[in-house]
Amino acid sequence: MLQKNKAFRTLLTAYGLSTLGDWFDFIAVAIFLGYVWEADPMTMALLPIAYAAPGIVLGQFAGVLADRVHKVRMIMTANMVQASLTLLLLAMPDPLSFLLVIALRSCASVFNDPAHQTLTRQIVSPEHLLRAASLNGGIYQTAKLIGPLIGGTIAAILTPAICLMINAASYVVSTLLMLTIRNVERRLPKSASDSGEKAVSLRVAWQEGWAVFLQNRVLLVSALFSLLAMMAIQLADAQLPVIFREKVPNRPEIVGYSVSVIGLGALLTITWLHRLGQIRSYGWVLGGGVLLIGICFSWIGLFQPGSAIYWLLLASLLAGIGTGLTSVGLNYLIQKETPIHALGRVRGIIDSLSSVTFIVAPLMGGGLMTWLGPAKSFLWIGLLVAAVGGIAIVLQRWIWGNRAANSSPASSRQAG
Numbered sequence: 032m033l034q035k036n037k038a039f040r041t042l043l044t045a046y047g048l049s050t051l052g053d054w055f056d057f058i059a060v061a062i063f064l065g066y067v068w069e070a071d072p073m074t075m076a077l078l079p080i081a082y083a084a085p086g087i088v089l090g091q092f093a094g095v096l097a098d099r100v101h102k103v104r105m106i107m108t109a110n111m112v113q114a115s116l117t118l119l120l121l122a123m124p125d126p127l128s129f130l131l132v133i134a135l136r137s138c139a140s141v142f143n144d145p146a147h148q149t150l151t152r153q154i155v156s157p158e159h160l161l162r163a164a165s166l167n168g169g170i171y172q173t174a175k176l177i178g179p180l181i182g183g184t185i186a187a188i189l190t191p192a193i194c195l196m197i198n199a200a201s202y203v204v205s206t207l208l209m210l211t212i213r214n215v216e217r218r219l220p221k222s223a224s225d226s227g228e229k230a231v232s233l234r235v236a237w238q239e240g241w242a243v244f245l246q247n248r249v250l251l252v253s254a255l256f257s258l259l260a261m262m263a264i265q266l267a268d269a270q271l272p273v274i275f276r277e278k279v280p281n282r283p284e285i286v287g288y289s290v291s292v293i294g295l296g297a298l299l300t301i302t303w304l305h306r307l308g309q310i311r312s313y314g315w316v317l318g319g320g321v322l323l324i325g326i327c328f329s330w331i332g333l334f335q336p337g338s339a340i341y342w343l344l345l346a347s348l349l350a351g352i353g354t355g356l357t358s359v360g361l362n363y364l365i366q367k368e369t370p371i372h373a374l375g376r377v378r379g380i381i382d383s384l385s386s387v388t389f390i391v392a393p394l395m396g397g398g399l400m401t402w403l404g405p406a407k408s409f410l411w412i413g414l415l416v417a418a419v420g421g422i423a424i425v426l427q428r429w430i431w432g433n434r435a436a437n438s439s440p441a442s443s444r445q446a447g
Contacts, residue, residue, distance in 0.1 A: 038154045038212050039163065045208040046147060047170040049110060052201025054178025055185075056117065058287050059194035060133070062186050065272030065286070068126045072273050072405075076397030081134040083389025086382050089141045094379015095236050097145035098372065102153070105146040107206045112139035114202035120195055144382060149375040152366060160366045161359075165305035168359040172301055172351070175294030183287025240376025243369065250368040252430055253313060254381050257361050260321040260419050262388040270396055274405035278334050278343070285340065289347045296351020297358070304359050313364060314427020318420045320356030323349045325417025332409030353420075 064070040064078060097105065116136035123129040155163045182194045245251060272286055279285050310316055327350035334343055369377045399408045423430060 052198035058182035059191035086386030090383030097375030172297035179287035293351035297355035300355030316360035318423030322420030323353030329413030
């Protein structure tokens with residue numbers, strides 16, 4: 032049982048603390064750029080690029096590394112670098128230098144996710160993977176619920192700089208907790224990357240990861256669908272402070288409240304998925320989640336200034352339900368469909384490809400907001416996202432085949 036798995040409990044706690052700090056950080060960054068510096072839509076579009084660009088360059092290398100090195104030390108190192116650079120943000124005098132430090136910090140965060148995912152797979156038995164994924168998702172969404180709410184209040188009463196300090200402290204405490212995880216690193220099954228010189232071994236390991244990714248139809252198709260949906264979502268996601276500034280001027284705390292309600296919806300959904308124990312249909316989970324997120328964006332675009340705020344919060348709740356479905360569904364699918372010895376590499380590949388959408392889509396979204404305006408852009412982007420989700424539901428047998436999501440795990444297959 033996961034309750035008796037001390038290493039997983041510690042990893043989950045450390046992850047929760049750093050994630051909570053990240054949401055304090057998110058609110059601080061949004062307020063600094065959207066309200067203190069009053070950044071224009073194109074500058075706001077640079078924010079997700081600063082977060083994502085390092086993933087394109089380093090994501091696949093981080094995945095290879097996660098399959099080969101001590102995962103606990105990898106996470107600890109990334110945490111301490113992120114803590115230092117978070118404090119450096121406090122000294123930045125303008126939006127561009129602020130974004131540059133965020134990009135540098137993102138270089139460290141790239142190494143965190145594949146190490147966390149690979150370590151989770153090592154310390155959790157296969158029959159508990161969905162529960163582990165839902166607990167990780169639940170922690171993330173609980174932090175998303177609490178962090179922006181408290182962070183927005185602290186930023187409004189005191190200063191957003193306090194939120195950055197809290198984030199830096201959370202990385203340090205998380206690192207101290209990781210020090211207690213011992214003797215969990217087990218040698219993974221041998222692969223072609225275990226032979227040869229180190230330089231050749233890294234290249235072969237990278238090629239092996241791509242072979243596993245490309246030869247698994249369910250994994251490949253699901254990743255491509257998720258990337259397409261993510262591309263559409265990111266067209267609008269980075270512009271939330273801009274449209275809220277237009278729809279509810281002089282209410283910067285609405286950014287935090289909206290994100291908290293999204294977290295609440297996701298948390299409720301993840302709790303429901305946790306009780307299921309298994310996912311029977313990828314189509315309804317992934318497609319349905321994307322459909323709800325699209326409805327949320329169109330709803331926000333149609334919102335009229337002066338209307339009751341609870342309409343915005345209700346739209347955010349729908350987005351939260353959609354987020355819970357897609358986040359847990361995709362993470363479970365990756366864990367389930369990928370051989371354990373290649374999980375870090377496959378995760379790195381998917382993270383790297385995802386980072387491309389974070390570069391292209393925000394630039395397109397910034398241009399679209401400038402051309403059509405925030406309201407009309409959110410309406411049409413929402414319709415596009417909803418259409419992608421609806422098509423996935425209708426065509427789920429063709430996209431994912433007839434097999435159930437809980438069929439035999441990929442760990443029983445050998446990597447190509």
